[in-house]
Amino acid sequence: MKSAPFIAVEGPIGAGKTTLATMLSQELNLPLVKEIVEENPFLASFYQNIDEWSFQLEMFFLCNRFKQLEDTGAHFIKQNSPVISDYHIYKNMIFAERTLKGTKRDKYRQIYHLLTDDLPKPNLVLYIEAELDTLMYRINKRGRSFEQNMDPAYMKQLIADYKTGMDTLAKGENPPLILKINAEQLDFVQYPEHFRQIVNQVKELMI
Numbered sequence: 001m002k003s004a005p006f007i008a009v010e011g012p013i014g015a016g017k018t019t020l021a022t023m024l025s026q027e028l029n030l031p032l033v034k035e036i037v038e039e040n041p042f043l044a045s046f047y048q049n050i051d052e053w054s055f056q057l058e059m060f061f062l063c064n065r066f067k068q069l070e071d072t073g074a075h076f077i078k079q080n081s082p083v084i085s086d087y088h089i090y091k092n093m094i095f096a097e098r099t100l101k102g103t104k105r106d107k108y109r110q111i112y113h114l115l116t117d118d119l120p121k122p123n124l125v126l127y128i129e130a131e132l133d134t135l136m137y138r139i140n141k142r143g144r145s146f147e148q149n150m151d152p153a154y155m156k157q158l159i160a161d162y163k164t165g166m167d168t169l170a171k172g173e174n175p176p177l178i179l180k181i182n183a184e185q186l187d188f189v190q191y192p193e194h195f196r197q198i199v200n201q202v203k204e205l206m207i
């Protein structure tokens, strides 16, 4: 890795991104950039009526992440200082390509590229893959009110969209290294040795 590591943890809803990013940030002594969830004014309405609220929600996520990544660029990347984040900006496209339709999708694509093309991008992505039952179990266990009626069909589609999205990211311009973490085989919460295995792989890739 020529420049300082910018690590992003990715995966579908409830995969354990924030959990793993927080654990790695502590273990590797890296500053953590975390997604804003609780103050999001559109999430509850979105889950009640996706077609009605998707444009507002996708734009809100995009603007928030734009600001966070502008700051991350200024404070860390330009200072050649490593950092870890619990998302990659590309997730905006993964979600929005599915939730938006027609002219709104066209407009969103243009705005996405305008805002993000020159933002700093992670050079290492830890992609957590998990099965539908595991994700649904974790979402229910976490107990966010607006996620309690999460549609399994939406989640199933999201799992597939993530697989395609991560492949697209890997084939794009200046692709990041993508390390797949199979959450059905590696449980970094329950088993310290599984977490250690991930830490060792990340350390090797950071060199």
Ligand SMILES: Nc1ncnc2c1ncn2[C@@H]1O[C@H](COP(=O)(O)OP(=O)(O)OP(=O)(O)O)[C@@H](O)[C@H]1O
Binding pocket: 011, 012, 013, 014, 015, 016, 017, 018, 019, 020, 035, 086, 138, 139, 141, 142, 186, 187, 188, 189, 190
């Ligand atoms: N390996 C694991 N085993 C059991 N529970 C886990 C594991 N990883 C995460 N969890 C739990 O699953 C829930 C979801 O984890 P987390 O919030 O880290 O997911 P996330 O991918 O960041 O979710 P989101 O996409 O909504 O931001 C939390 O309650 C967390 O404590």
Ligand SMILES: Nc1nc(=O)c2ncn([C@H]3C[C@H](O)[C@@H](CO)O3)c2[nH]1
Binding pocket: 013, 035, 037, 043, 057, 058, 061, 091, 092, 095, 096, 099, 147
């Ligand atoms: N539609 C949509 N677009 C996004 O870019 C996006 N990013 C996260 N989320 C949802 C997943 C969790 O419920 C919750 C917290 O991650 O917010 C999103 N939903």
